[in-house]
Amino acid sequence: MSATDPKVKSKVGILIMAHGGGTTWNSMVQEAAKPLMENYPTEFAWGMANFVSIQKAILKLEAEKVDRIIVIPLFISKHSPILRQAEFLLGLRDELADAPMPVMHYTNEFVEMSGVELDESHKMHNMLFPPTLNQVKIHTPGQFTDALDDHPIVAAILRDRILALSEDPDSETVVLAAHGPNGEEDNTEWVKSMESLAAQIQKDQNQKGLMAFRNILSLTVRDDAPKPVHDQAKQHLRALVRQGNTSGNVIVIPVFLSPGGREKSIAERLEGLEFKWSGDTLLPDERLRDFLIESVEEFL
CATH class of the missing domain: 3.40.50 (Rossmann fold)
Incomplete structure (x- = not known):
């Protein structure tokens, strides 16, 4: 039914x-x-x-x-x-x-x-x-x-967000960045789901006969966590973008449901670094x- x-x-x-x-x-x-x-x-x-x-x-x-x-x-x-x-x-x-x-x-x-x-x-x-x-x-x-977790629909939307910015997948590092929780155990499981999304995106590229991305990395920015945790997450994000830039371009994709401002903080904390960014969230998408x-x- x-x-x-x-x-x-x-x-x-x-x-x-x-x-x-x-x-x-x-x-x-x-x-x-x-x-x-x-x-x-x-x-x-x-x-x-x-x-x-x-x-x-x-x-x-x-x-x-x-x-x-x-x-x-x-x-x-x-x-x-x-x-x-x-x-x-x-x-x-x-x-x-x-x-x-x-x-x-x-x-x-x-x-x-x-x-x-x-x-x-x-x-x-x-x-x-x-x-x-x-x-x-x-x-x-x-x-x-x-x-939503690692549902295939989420992976498909994220892949389209990436492709809208991609020019040469083989040389591009993609960073999937979500808000994330405060607790360490929750954060570990949250990132695992995002890594599953990354694997689905790469598999879909292969199945469609397209070049896989050089790398797809997953992390959370943990905006609401205590300051030491938040600061560590910020430095981790910046480090991944810097490292990605040593061997190609970097695409940063916010894994957020709807646009409202929180996703913009990701781009703000990357000030001074080179990366591609649209800020597009999962919504709107049919x-x-x-x-x-x-x-x-x-x-x-």
Whole structure:
């Protein structure tokens, strides 16, 4: 049964989780989700597993009388405390696996909906830092699909981003750069998924009878990590670009979902170095629609 088959419309609800950003960022995600929105009750939960956003989405879906909810985490990697927190909030984990993520929401609304009391020590820079979290109120079975990770659609989009800048693959070093998590274990697994994407891109070049790239390297820039970790990641990126330039050209590709500014920080930290850069993210690209549809079809 197809994910866009109206026969299943009244039974299944879709909850799409994404980091969220400005109007342009969010609208690109919503545009990719249009085929699902036309056939299922579909809601979005923006933020880093934001309790308020998730609870509101669940209430709206249950008001539509759905009998199960498919949760699509539209994040670059599943190796993240954001997704583990979302699993806890939706009752798929018994306990929080990490410290609660900061919340960008009005204090009164968060306290009222979550039941977690806050004092001034939990507020900083328009952010809330809750000491703990309760699970959301949900009466409908929920199922998580996979994050983007090393899905072939992601590899295909990244390959096109590279080819748009490539002139001589045999002499080019490609650097795939993602935001990345703070934790070392998560970061190791995140990079492994990106290395799988790199291998798929090289394999696709070979299968199409094209020259493979000289090298495709994968790393994370870890913008939100403690300063020593962040600084080390910055120097690692700069070192790879310098080394690539000794034997050819360097192409730097941001592995980000949607344009919104964070990806630009990669180019900024490479100031003074030679590299090719478009800044194009995964969205906008119609193939992300296929990813969302496939994610639902796996559970139908």
